[in-house]
Amino acid sequence: SSSLTEVKEFVKRLRRQTDLCNMAKTVRALLNNNSTVTVLRSGLYAVFSEQSLDVTKNLFQDKFRNPKKWQKNIQFKCLKNLISSLTSSTDIRDLLSCFSSDLQTFVIKPSRSKEAFKKQASDFMLKWNLLLSTVGKILTINRTDSFG
Numbered sequence: 001s002s003s004l005t006e007v008k009e010f011v012k013r014l015r016r017q018t019d020l021c022n023m024a025k026t027v028r029a030l031l032n033n034n035s036t037v038t039v040l041r042s043g044l045y046a047v048f049s050e051q052s053l054d055v056t057k058n059l060f061q062d063k064f065r066n067p068k069k070w071q072k073n074i075q076f077k078c079l080k081n082l083i084s085s086l087t088s089s090t091d092i093r094d095l096l097s098c099f100s101s102d103l104q105t106f107v108i109k110p111s112r113s114k115e116a117f118k119k120q121a122s123d124f125m126l127k128w129n130l131l132l133s134t135v136g137k138i139l140t141i142n143r144t145d146s147f148g
Contacts, residue, residue, distance in 0.1 A: 028092055031092065037090075047142075078102040079131060079132075081102055103124075
């Protein structure tokens with residue numbers, strides 16, 4: 001029974017690794033196409049400049065009345081940092097390094113205990129997923145040229 005559990009866990013990890021490898025290949029292909037990256041960046045900047053993310057602001061538990069306050073949110077900072085480092089010559093490792101650095105700064109270092117880290121990390125992941133889902137929806141609906 002314990003061997004079966006170990007095998008199941010191994011299969012899950014292998015599937016995740018395969019999914020990540022496929023995603024990395026897709027991102028590398030995207031990053032090698034200058035016109036695609038330019039259109040994607042302009043679409044992403046438009047999402048922020050048009051304040052299309054009002055829906056996402058309401059999804060967060062914190063009620064942001066002032067746009068300056070919600071722009072201080074760590075998920076927005078991380079996304080903006082990724083967008084600013086996004087160019088056609090950017091290697092996927094550079095993007096991952098940027099994101100890793102932001103996680104280190106905003107999630108890992110501020111945590112004083114294991115419990116605090118778990119809470120901070122789960123809160124970040126929940127809000128990060130909500131933000132990316134909303135950005136994806138906005139790009140799909142309003143900016144189809146940016147999305148694909």
